[in-house]
Amino acid sequence: PHAGPVENKNEAAMSELVPEPRQKPVVPMKPMGINANLLGYIGIDTIIEQMRKKTMKTGFDFNIMVVGQSGLGKSTLVNTLFKSQVSRKSSGWNREEKIPKTVEIKAIGHVIEEGGVKMKLTVIDTPGFGDQINNENCWEPIEKYINEQYEKFLKEEVNIARKKRIPDTRVHCCLYFISPTGHSLRPLDLEFMKHLSKVVNIIPVIAKADTMTLEEKTEFKQRVRKELEVNGIEFYPQKEFDEDLEDKTENDKIRQESMPFAVVGSDKEYQVNGKRVLGRKTPWGIIEVENLTHCEFALLRDFVIRTHLQDLKEVTHNIHYETYRAKRLNDNGGLPPMTVETEENHESNL
């Protein structure tokens, strides 16, 4: 007789390691659902209002990351998206700053309020990405940062006495800026998106779209979509996470027609037809940022903020984070636990 070790030691949940100190209470069988017809109004639907009030009181966290070579208009776009000076450049940094030698991660936090809803918005900038002569593996610091946030959350979640609301610093959305060359994607773009689409929601965006005509834009978008598909890159909204037919039809339309959004950003206002609009003034006309015939900024804004913001957070929490957690708990102690970067390595501007 030869007693073998526990068969799937990878799958042993924590509670199986220690013998039960007391008898385990028997869990009764899951109850069967019976449809009951209501004979009058009860008030169950008031739970919606109750939930809404509670969430408004607690407020929301949203963390958005912008990635792209310098000069593609990332900071301007983010400022335009949130109609305030949220980018790193606006928080007191010098425009003539040197391009860093390696990719740096800089997170700036803001609190904004609209319609009684409070949002803690964190914009994570990645200066130095793609700017070096040799850009090999320049996505690694970014992947590391994203995984560190998951690790922080996991550590907090796994505590014995845990906070009522675990602070959420995980990256919910990553806007990747594609250079408007008009030809195709660059190898760096493909490499980045291939690696990172597995850990975070990536939304590809064509920057400075005012350098292309309408036909060039449509062709470029088609080519980019095809290249992404051929390389197996699943950008947000991912096909496999469509929950029902309604979602699928809505998301299919976005995936196959609108994305990647070709955007123009601006924080300057001009007078057009008697209205003040955000735009870029050129000798040949004014490009209106929020005009759908000029660029797709409004589509991007509605997509990210007005319709899919909650979904971005949920996919991050239910899928990307869970994948990270499962992988982490499966690692058999061969690797030492990850050390989280201390506050000195991240600069947050006050």
Add this chain to the structure above:
Amino acid sequence: QNDGYRTLSLSGHVGFGSLPDQLVKKSIKQGFCFNILCIGETGSGKSTLINSLFNTNFDDPVSSHFLPSVQLRAQTYELQESDVLLKLTIVNTVGFGDQINKEESYQPIVDYIDAQFEAYLQEELKIKRSLFSYHDTRIHVCLYFISPTGHSLKTLDLLTMKSLDSKVNIIPIIGKADSISKTELQKFKNKIMSELVSNDVQIYQFPTDDETISKINTIMNGHLPFAVVGSTEEVRIGNKMVRARQYPWGIVQVENENHCDFIKLREMLICTNMEDLREQTHARHYELYRRCRLEEMGFRDIGPENKPVSLQEAYEAKRHEFYLELQRKEEEMRQQFVQKVREKEAILKEAEKQVHTKFEHRMLMLQEVKVKLEKNKKVLENEIAMFMEKKANAEVLQSQASVSTPLVSLKRDKDRK
């Protein structure tokens, strides 16, 4: 509170004010879970009250008074009102307070509540988990039915509520309240509340931190425990059919605020505080259970030198310990096996030796017998030879006699002549 975060003002409409709506839309899609536990003696009006509360006939079979122990029966129903889908689970205690010896009455209830927490904890600790599609069976509210004696709480009531107050939100209710008169009712309520306070039983307090509902919640807090009447029959009052109980001396209307507190209970339980009940269950009662359970299992947040120990490290240490233990046991069993084998071998060798000795002894005996047989054979052969010789001699003699007999006879004749 905004540590390190700058507060900014928006220069235009951004649109994230729709966030609560996005969240609500998703929640509606997923549906809601609400689990009610009803504790009360058989016949205290639990099923009737639930039917009245949710305006449905849930078809719960009537139970007898002669059950040997307390059991819990859970039924899940799917209710829908406008867009909202609610998975309602009603858990009834069957046989509560019926036994002669009630010492074991409340333990099954505590065990059931713990079992639901345990199931959730197990799911949360899994490596591959699916919390967002998990059917939450944790009890969100416990309606405790007090018998309308008019005097005070029974010892069983106090004991049960005390053992449950840190595990679940308790709302005490006086069932079948139409058997108490108005004046007696207020005195009864006061007595109950003062007994609860003096025994330090923590019942659920309706939350008063939100201005919109704090006023009504404070008033309702003062009306506890709710004196309710339930009915499955409808009586015509004026030109409407209402739930009521018809007596010869009058009609008790369930939804009349002057007759009983049913409307207040429904208001508080469903329309105002259902979400808060769910949140308290998760954030307070479940967290407490989880903390106690993990500490029981030997996990700590702070290590021996007061340095924070991550659960990951504790887990690794425990796993290491566990495998060391396994190895030790394995070694022990191996030693035992070797020992047994040796013993068996010794026994077998002994037996073999014995068999050998026996064999040799037998061989010796065989030799002796052989020798004897040889001897006997020789003797026999000798005898045969002798016999043959004698026989031959006899034959010779006989033949001689036959020849010599005539001479002998002649001689005799001569003599005679």
